[in-house]
Amino acid sequence: MGFGEIILILAIALILFGPEDLPDIARTIGKVVFEVRKATHDLTSEFQNSMDKPNPPNTQAPQSGANVPEPEEVLLKYDDESPKDPLAELPLDMVSYEEKGASR
Numbered sequence: 001m002g003f004g005e006i007i008l009i010l011a012i013a014l015i016l017f018g019p020e021d022l023p024d025i026a027r028t029i030g031k032v033v034f035e036v037r038k039a040t041h042d043l044t045s046e047f048q049n050s051m052d053k054p055n056p057p058n059t060q061a062p063q064s065g066a067n068v069p070e071p072e073e074v075l076l077k078y079d080d081e082s083p084k085d086p087l088a089e090l091p092l093d094m095v096s097y098e099e100k101g102a103s104r
Contacts, residue, residue: 017025 014022027048
């Protein structure tokens with residue numbers, strides 16, 4: 001932004017808000033800009049700290065004599081039966097789309 005543009009913006013602000021309110025508006029804008037910069041800096045530093053910090057190792061290793069259950073393996077099986085109609089499980093008092101004549 002050049003010097004001429006800053007003078008033009010200040011002149012428009014002086015005409016719109018008047019000389020009495022201009023310092024209060026500038027002070028409020030300054031506080032808002034400060035808070036936004038502070039929040040941005042805090043967020044950036046927190047993110048950077050979390051990226052720089054190594055993950056802690058797992059300290060709860062199983063003991064050699066402990067009975068540790070192994071996860072069960074679940075296999076999906078394909079049944080040769082025809083699939084059940086999911087609408088057959090619905091209560092009879094529910095309205096289907098076909099009865100009302102709605103199209104899909």
